[in-house]
Every structure is written in structure tokens, then in C-alpha cells.
Amino acid sequence: MTQRSENAPEAAVIAEAAEATEVVAAAVPGEAAAPDTFVDFRDAAFTYDGERFVFRDLNLTVPQGQFLCLLGGNGSGKSTLAKHINALLVPDEGAVEVFGCDTRDAESTYFIRSNAGLVFQNPDDQIVASLIENDVAFGPENLGVPNPELRERVTRALAEVGLQGFEKHETNALSGGQKQRVAIAGVLAMDPAILILDEATAMLDPRGRAGLLRVVRELHAAGMTVVMITHYMEEAAQAERVVVLDGGRVVLDGAPEDVLVRADELRALSLEVPFACRLSLALRAAGVPVAPCIADDDLKEELCALRSSR
Ligand SMILES: Nc1ncnc2c1ncn2[C@@H]1O[C@H](COP(=O)(O)OP(=O)(O)OP(=O)(O)O)[C@@H](O)[C@H]1O
Numbered sequence: 305m306t307q308r309s310e311n312a313p314e315a316a317v318i319a320e321a322a323e324a325t326e327v328v329a330a331a332v333p334g335e336a337a338a339p340d341t342f343v344d345f346r347d348a349a350f351t352y353d354g355e356r357f358v359f360r361d362l363n364l365t366v367p368q369g370q371f372l373c374l375l376g377g378n379g380s381g382k383s384t385l386a387k388h389i390n391a392l393l394v395p396d397e398g399a400v401e402v403f404g405c406d407t408r409d410a411e412s413t414y415f416i417r418s419n420a421g422l423v424f425q426n427p428d429d430q431i432v433a434s435l436i437e438n439d440v441a442f443g444p445e446n447l448g449v450p451n452p453e454l455r456e457r458v459t460r461a462l463a464e465v466g467l468q469g470f471e472k473h474e475t476n477a478l479s480g481g482q483k484q485r486v487a488i489a490g491v492l493a494m495d496p497a498i499l500i501l502d503e504a505t506a507m508l509d510p511r512g513r514a515g516l517l518r519v520v521r522e523l524h525a526a527g528m529t530v531v532m533i534t535h536y537m538e539e540a541a542q543a544e545r546v547v548v549l550d551g552g553r554v555v556l557d558g559a560p561e562d563v564l565v566r567a568d569e570l571r572a573l574s575l576e577v578p579f580a581c582r583l584s585l586a587l588r589a590a591g592v593p594v595a596p597c598i599a600d601d602d603l604k605e606e607l608c609a610l611r612s613s614r
């Protein structure tokens with residue numbers, strides 16, 4: 305937990321990130337969402353141009369500690385939704401509450417932004433300094449976190465993304481996957497209560513993607529609330545909950561093993577089905593008695609069990 309500093313009031317705001325549950329309980333007396341609700345879209349509507357709504361009557365909650373994956377075709381509203389979580393955008397109708405604070409309340413903007421960390425697709429757009437330690441320190445430094453706490457946060461955040469000891473390395477010498485980890489470290493150094501990844505693995509090769517996903521899973525295992533937008537079904541298979549958007553509406557919402565096997569509906573939404581799922585469904589159609597699987601390892605186990613039972 306972050307130390308409070310008498311001399312840096314802004315650092316105290318960041319310190320409150322780690323105590324967000326208490327904040328949620330206290331922020332909106334009476335009408336507050338359940339204490340463990342971090343994100344709450346209530347009949348929310350948003351339009352960029354005042355004419356066409358990206359979403360309307362959107363209702364979606366994300367409880368503390370959940371690893372949620374957001375899927376949907378191009379233009380379905382995923383990035384717009386993500387930007388509402390850290391108050392970069394605010395609804396035109398209805399309400400969005402984050403940590404129990406209304407995102408339209410200007411007094412809450414700073415608190416929400418410093419506690420809801422957003423990582424975008426292109427790592428090059430997010431690197432701001434040539435030395436890794438300066439890059440990771442950029443966010444918390446701007447929030448007023450003093451030394452030596454600042455350095456401690458940088459060291460801890462780099463360790464969390466598997467880049468311990470990289471403080472003095474040059475950012476331009478990193479691979480795309482490493483740059484994206486540095487971008488995540490920069491967000492983690494701000495001590496966020498929720499991590500939002502908007503296609504953060506899209507520009508990485510399979511190895512970089514797998515490494516980044518491992519980092520996200522480890523952060524989640526340590527208690528981080530994660531909202532991950534991706535087009536990769538194999539990544540969605542590793543989340544706790546999958547929400548599918550179409551035209552700004554939630555069309556599917558459930559556990560990956562329930563959502564990702566709905567092959568026909570997903571294809572109709574221009575979404576792929578995980579390889580293991582495609583194969584297990586094709587095997588079932590051919591009369592092979594295997595359960596629909598979303599993970600390669602599960603299908604492997606099914607096939608091994610089938611073989612040994614014969
Ligand atoms: N800055 C903007 N100004 C006007 N319209 C926008 C803006 N950003 C997005 N839109 C529109 O809002 C809708 C939703 O876009 P959004 O970027 O949220 O979709 P997305 O699901 O993230 O798509 P993708 O998979 O391509 O990233 C689209 O019709 C898009 O054209």
C-alpha cells in the first residue's frame with residue numbers, strides 16, 4: 305500500500321487508489337452501487353456527433369477483482385466504452401459510475417483517471433521518455449508522487465511486468481512486446497485499481513502476446529480488476545467473463561466456456577471462434593463424443609481420455 309505524504313496532497317489521492325473499496329462505499333451515500341462494484345453503466349448513452357448513438361441504454365457492471373474481456377466487431381463501441389471507464393468520455397444520457405463516483409462530476413475526474421489505467425494498442429504512442437525509468441515514472445511524477453517512493457514504484461512496476469532491472473535501458477532498444485510491458489508498468493506505477501487494455505496485444509507477435517497475457521493474468525491473480533479488449537479469442541478464453549458488444553449493445557455476457565462456444569452467433573458478429581472450439585465442434589458434428597472446448601489443453605485432455613477409454 306502506498307505511503308501518504310504530508311507534503312504532496314496529490315500523492316495522497318493516489319494512495320487512496322489502494323483503498324478504493326472504502327471510497328466506493330463512501331462516495332455516493334444512499335444511492336451507491338454495491339461496495340464491490342468498480343464500474344457501473346446505468347442506462348448510459350453516448351454520441352460523438354449528437355446524432356448517431358454509439359450506445360444507448362447500456363447497462364453493465366464490473367465488480368472489483370474481475371477479469372472481463374470485451375469482444376465485438378469493428379465499430380461496435382469497445383474503445384468508446386473503455387474511454388468511459390476512465391472518464392476520458394462521459395455519457396450524454398444515463399450515468400457511468402466508477403469506484404462509486406459519477407464520471408460527469410468534474411471533482412471526481414482526477415481521482416477516476418489516476419485509478420483507472422488505460423493502455424492502448426500502439427506501444428510507440430505511449431512511450432514518452434528515452435530511459436525506461438523516466439518513462440515509467442512519468443505518470444506518478446505528474447501526480448506528485450515524491451522520491452524515494454517514486455523510485456520504489458518504478459522498481460515494483462517493472463518487476464510486475466517481468467522487466468526487473470531494466471530501469472537504465474533505452475526504450476527505443478526494446479521489442480514491441482517489451483515496450484507494451486513498459487507502457488503497462490507506467491500505468492501500474494500510478495497504483496491503479498483497474499487496468500483497461502484496449503487491444504494492447506494487437507501489434508505484438510504471438511510470443512509478445514503470450515508474454516503480455518501472462519503478465520495480465522498474474523496481475524489479476526494478485527487482485528487487479530482487468531477490462532481487456534481484444535480480437536483474439538484465445539485471449540478471451542483466459543478471462544473470467546466475456547462480454548460481446550454489437551452496435552453498442554451487450555449481446556452476449558457470460559463465462560468464456562459458455563460464450564465462446566456459440567459459434568454461429570459469434571460468426572454472425574464477424575468474430576472468430578477459438579481453434580479448440582472450432583475443432584471440438586467439428587468433431588462433435590462428425591460423431592466424436594467430445595465436449596465443446598475453448599482451450600487447446602482441454603481438448604487435448606478430452607481426446608486423450610477418449611483414446612484411453614477405447
Ligand atoms: N472520435 C470519434 N469521432 C466520431 N466518431 C467516432 C470517434 N471514435 C469512434 N467513433 C465512432 O463510434 C463508433 C464506435 O467506435 P469505437 O472506436 O468505440 O469501436 P471499436 O469497437 O473500438 O472498434 P475497433 O474494433 O475498430 O477498435 C464507430 O462508428 C466509430 O466510427
Ligand SMILES: [Mg+2]
Nearest residue numbers: 382383384502
Ligand atoms: Mg477500438
